[in-house]
Amino acid sequence: MRRSLVAALWTLPFAFAAAGAGASDFRSLAEPAILYDAPSKQGKPLFVIQRHTPVETVVNIDRWVKVREPAGSLLWLERRQLSEKRTLIVTAPRAEIRQKPDAASPLAFEAIKDVVLELADKPADGWVKVKHRDGTAGFIRINQVWGL
Template sequence: MNMRRLTAAALFGLPFACAAAGLGPSDFRSLAEPAILYDAPSKQGKPLFVIQRHTPVEVVVNIDRWTKVREPAGSLLWVERRVLAEKRTAIITTARADIRQKPEATAPLAFEAVKDVVLELTDKPADGWVRVKHRDGSTGYIRINQIWGL
C-alpha cells in the first residue's frame, strides 16, 4: 500500500477510532441519588467521597456495572452505573450567573444563581445559550460558558 492510500485510510478511520476510544461527543448524565465515588471499578476499591443527587458527570467509559466519570472538579473516578440518570443537569461554574427570560444578554432577568448551583437542562444549547430550570421551578436561559455539564 502506498503512503497516500495509507494516509487516506488513517484519516477515514480516525472518527471510528475516536468513537471507540470514547473521544467523540461528550456523554453527560446526572446522578439519580447520592453516590460514592471510588478509585477503582469495584466496591473493594477505595471510596473517595460522596457526590450529591442531580450532580452532572461526564461518562468516560463503561465496564460491567461500573462507569468511569469525570466529576465537576475534573477528577476521574468510578461510580456504580445504576446511579446514573438520563436526566441532564449542569452546574454553575462562575461566581454568579444571570439567567435571562430569553436567550439574549439584554433580556430581563429571570433569576440569579451562584457557583455550584445545579440546574436542569430543559432544551439543547443554541447560539451560546441553553434553557434551564431551577429546582424551585424557575426557568430561563443561561450562557453555556457559565456552566459545566454540556
C-alpha cells in the same frame, strides 16, 4: 511475527481513542453516590457526590462507570446510580439567568457557583435554557455552566 506484534501494539492506543471518540455523554446522579478509585467496592472510596450532580461518562465496564465529575477528577461509580435526566452545574461565581437568550433581556433569576440546574433545551447561539428546582426557567450563557 515480531513486526505484526509491534504494529498491533502501535495501533492499540489509537483503536481505544477511536472507540472512545464521541462515546462520552453527560448524565446526572439519581441518588448520592460514593466515588471510588477503581471499578469495585473493594476500591478506595474517595468522596460522596450529591444527587442530581452532572457527570460525564467516560468508560463503561459491567456494573461500573468511570466518570469525570465537575471538578475534573476521573473516578468510578456504580452504573445504577446514574439517571438519564440532564443537569448542569453553575461554574461562574454568580450567573444571571435571563428570560430570553439575550444579555439585554430581563433577569429571570440568579444562581451562584455549584447550583445545579435542569437542562431544559439544547444549547443555541451561546445560550442554553435551564430550569431551577423551584420551577423558574430561563437562559444562561453556556460558558457559565458545566455539563454540556
